[in-house]
Amino acid sequence: MQQKLLDLKNDFLNKLENTTSPEQVEVLKKEFLGKWGKLQDILKGIKDLSVEEKKVVGPLANELKNEIEQKAEEKTLLLEEAKFEQQVEDEQIDVTLQFPSKKKGHKHPISITSELLEDIFISLGFKVEDGPQIEDEQHNFDKLNIPDNHPARDVWDTFWITDKINDTKASGKKQLLRTHTSPIQVRTMLKWDLPIKIIVPGRVFRYEQEDARHTCNFYQLEGLVVWEWVTFGDLKWTLDTVMKRLLGEKTELRFRPSIFPFTEPSAEVDVSCQICNGTGKVKGKKCSMCSGTGWVELLGAGMVHPKVLKESGVDLEKYSGFAFGMGIDRIAAQRFNVSSSRMFYQSRLKLNEQF
Ligand code: PHE
Numbered sequence: 001m002q003q004k005l006l007d008l009k010n011d012f013l014n015k016l017e018n019t020t021s022p023e024q025v026e027v028l029k030k031e032f033l034g035k036w037g038k039l040q041d042i043l044k045g046i047k048d049l050s051v052e053e054k055k056v057v058g059p060l061a062n063e064l065k066n067e068i069e070q071k072a073e074e075k076t077l078l079l080e081e082a083k084f085e086q087q088v089e090d091e092q093i094d095v096t097l098q099f100p101s102k103k104k105g106h107k108h109p110i111s112i113t114s115e116l117l118e119d120i121f122i123s124l125g126f127k128v129e130d131g132p133q134i135e136d137e138q139h140n141f142d143k144l145n146i147p148d149n150h151p152a153r154d155v156w157d158t159f160w161i162t163d164k165i166n167d168t169k170a171s172g173k174k175q176l177l178r179t180h181t182s183p184i185q186v187r188t189m190l191k192w193d194l195p196i197k198i199i200v201p202g203r204v205f206r207y208e209q210e211d212a213r214h215t216c217n218f219y220q221l222e223g224l225v226v227w228e229w230v231t232f233g234d235l236k237w238t239l240d241t242v243m244k245r246l247l248g249e250k251t252e253l254r255f256r257p258s259i260f261p262f263t264e265p266s267a268e269v270d271v272s273c274q275i276c277n278g279t280g281k282v283k284g285k286k287c288s289m290c291s292g293t294g295w296v297e298l299l300g301a302g303m304v305h306p307k308v309l310k311e312s313g314v315d316l317e318k319y320s321g322f323a324f325g326m327g328i329d330r331i332a333a334q335r336f337n338v339s340s341s342r343m344f345y346q347s348r349l350k351l352n353e354q355f
Helices: 002-017 022-033 038-048 051-090 109-123 163-167 183-191 232-247 306-311 328-335 341-345
Strands: 134-136 175-177 196-205 217-228 253-260 263-272 295-304 319-327
Touching: 002 022, 002 038, 002 051, 022 038, 022 051, 038 051, 109 196, 109 217, 109 232, 109 328, 183 196, 183 217, 183 306, 217 232, 217 328, 232 253, 232 263, 232 295, 232 319, 232 328, 253 295, 263 319, 295 306, 295 328, 306 319, 319 328, 328 341
Parallel strands: none
Antiparallel strands: 134 175, 196 217, 217 319, 253 263, 263 295, 295 319
16 A cells, blocks of 8 residues: 555656646646545555554555645646746836837918918017907998998808897897908907007808818908008008018019908909919919919908098097908918818818928
């Protein structure tokens, strides 16, 4: 029996040697020490032994049991340690590793152009003003010499705020999405002391049929100068200087007589098309930006109408003013050589990311 126990021990140690996981050790332990295990099997024969032999085999079996338990535990610990080390090895983090940096995004071409314009105007002594996008009728129309029955109102296809809200409002107080930035002319004159020299960049809204040059919301930059005896010549110099600085010295400006209810005299100002260099043609085809004319209409301008000055409390004996409103989108299209300003609103990242 002693020999059997010794064989059992060797058998166990051999098999233990080959285990590779704590689970396998556990199974092995059961195989040898379990209720139906190998040791128990041997001990079944103990009852046939003499008392003397029992005295020897009993403690021996006990010793063997302890030894098996101890060896199993040692091996389990060893395997667990190795497993942990492997895990540490596998999950190692290299903090010095370089990750591709997240895209930060960048400014939209319209914002870039607006800021460039702001910088140029600020360098000429202008201040930057702001105003509400939801405007009232009075500021958008009435105070700008566009009364209720004035035909000019039809031209501005307007987005009115819902009837429910407007029904409760008195005439002149009805609300709309501003069709231009000119209401801030009036707001500023009523608010500030003279003289005034401001620009107002901002978003405006019109009910437009969309094409290469028209979108139903776009950005304008309004300008207003109210000073002692400013003239149309000052207006021309200002616009010429700004456009040349923005688009290049070769840029030409063309003033065409026009009508705006809030300026007199009025002009529309075109700039030589930067897409086709004023030729009207791109690769033999008609330039879509200027419809083949070589000129792009960029802004409306004029001397502030005396009625508007009066409405805003300006002393006509002493002051005169000029104003202009330019389309930032079109200027952006010109500056960045983009054939249709509508593309700026189509979330074309490939286009926008170039600037
Ligand atoms: N508000 C006019 C428009 O939206 C532009 C303009 C501004 C014209 C100032 C004259 C003076 O078209």
